Amino acid sequence: MKPARIVAAITGAAAVVAAGAAALGWIVARTLTAPVSGRDFDLRVHDVEHDGERTWIVLDRTSDTAATGIYNLGFEHGGWAQLGPEIRDHGPDRIARAVTGASDGLEPKPGDRVSWSGIYYATPADAGLDAREITIQTPGGACPAWRIDGSSTWAIHIHGLGGTRAGTLRGVQVATELGYTSLAVSYRNDGDGPIIGSGRATLGWTEADDVEAAIHYALRCGADRVILFGWSMGGTIALQLVLRPHLKPFLAGLVLDSPVLDWRRAIRANCKHAGLPGFAEKLAMPWLESAPLARLLGLPSEIPIDAMSYRTSAKRLTTPTLIIHGAGDLSVPIDAAADLRDMRPDRVELYQFNSGHTVSWNREPAAWRTTMSHWLQRTT
Structure with missing residues (x-):
């Protein structure tokens, strides 16, 4: 084969590989941010x-x-x-x-x-909770929430990606037993909150603004301190909020179950679990972090993945933090939580359960409740 033809063949092959790589990255990013589609009856x-x-x-x-x-x-x-x-x-x-x-x-x-x-209770009544439905006005629109009244200490419960506020009722029970007032909130594009744009998730980046509105609601209603309970991506949201200077004086604690503290690691783990090659996570990042590609994906703007990482926030974390995590979590491996604990042992306590993602309560409900209750009574 002549050199010109060799160069042309290599160039063509490279184009095919590049197109395939771009397509794989697009699929991963599109799946990750997909609009809520309901449960899989599989x-x-x-x-x-x-x-x-x-x-x-x-x-x-x-x-x-x-x-x-x-x-x-x-x-x-x-x-x-x-x-x-x-x-x-x-x-x-x-x-x-x-x-x-x-x-x-x-x-x-x-x-x-x-x-x-693992979402054991479908409604507050199923969990033995006396709740009323309210609506919180947020930057994303009107977001429904469940309110369970108690003391001037408020707990705001934040569900994860693809979940619902019903998933937080496991933690609401503990907060209620301690006498707290609770809000189990929704946010944009979660199936309960308003649909914004294409309905795609921004991995907690814009959703955090809707949850901040819930904090302001609590303060207007007489809260003198607020504790954030975050599940999975709800942990991403909680960690962002606790670093906002105007909110810090009111936030007394973070309780995080299986939190996503590093989206790069989480995406890599999910790609591996799905049988995709190890480099698939890197291929997805441009679709999330580049504004033009993010808009092609259907997102309103790029997502600053590293700005939501524990590596960025660890030094600025001043709020007492409890992390509960399953050692067998394949979606959000425990190593990021362990790293944050090691970086900030003065602020972060990590309790490990022999469970998967967000099902430590399901695996050992009594131990989970005791761990959380004792930490809250001792720390906040």
Whole structure:
């Protein structure tokens, strides 16, 4: 082959590789910021067994369905069932879980499509909480929230990416037992809050402004101090807010469960978990950090990924912080939390559970509640 043809062949191959790399980065970034689409009903009920007054639901055996702890099973046709820790072995491919509670009128049957979740309580009433629905005016629009009244210490509970405020009710219970007033908030593009633009998430960057509005609401209503409870991306949001100088005097503590403290690490971990090559995270970054590419993706502007990293904020963190994290978390590995603890042992305490992402409560509810309650009583 002549040199000119060799150069042309290499150039063409490079263009194909570059186009493929750009496409992979676009897919990763687009998936990460995708608008809320509801639950995936990716499990099927194989059988329903009755043992006296107890009902057992037979499911495919997966790492989730075989996990120790208590969980929630949502049904595609509506309704939910709470599952206790009891497990019956049905061979290598199936497993049965005991039903400990269910929504009114639910009658599980073989063939039902269901969705597994760590969000155990669907509503405040399910969690034994006396809540009222309010609306908080935010820069993104009117955001619904649940308010549970208590003392002049307020707890603001922030859910994660793809989650709902129902997921925070596990922490609201502890705050309520301590006498705090709680707000379980929503924010733009989370399925409860207003839809802005294409409905895509900005990984906590703009969502933080909506949660700041909830803090101002609490202060207007008489709060003398505020504690932020952040779950997953809610931890990203909480960490941003506690560094805002005008809010610092009012924020007495951070309680973070499985927080995303470094989006680069989290994206890398999720790519690996999905079977993508290790460099996929780097390919996604330009689509998030470059304004022109971000707009092509459907975002309002670029996302300053590093500005939300614990590396940027560690030195400025003055608020007492509790982090609860699962050692087996494949979505948000515990190493970033451990790094922040090591960088700021004077401000950060880290408690490790043998669990996955945001399911430490589900795995060991009593230990989780005790850890959080004791820390709050001792620290804030």
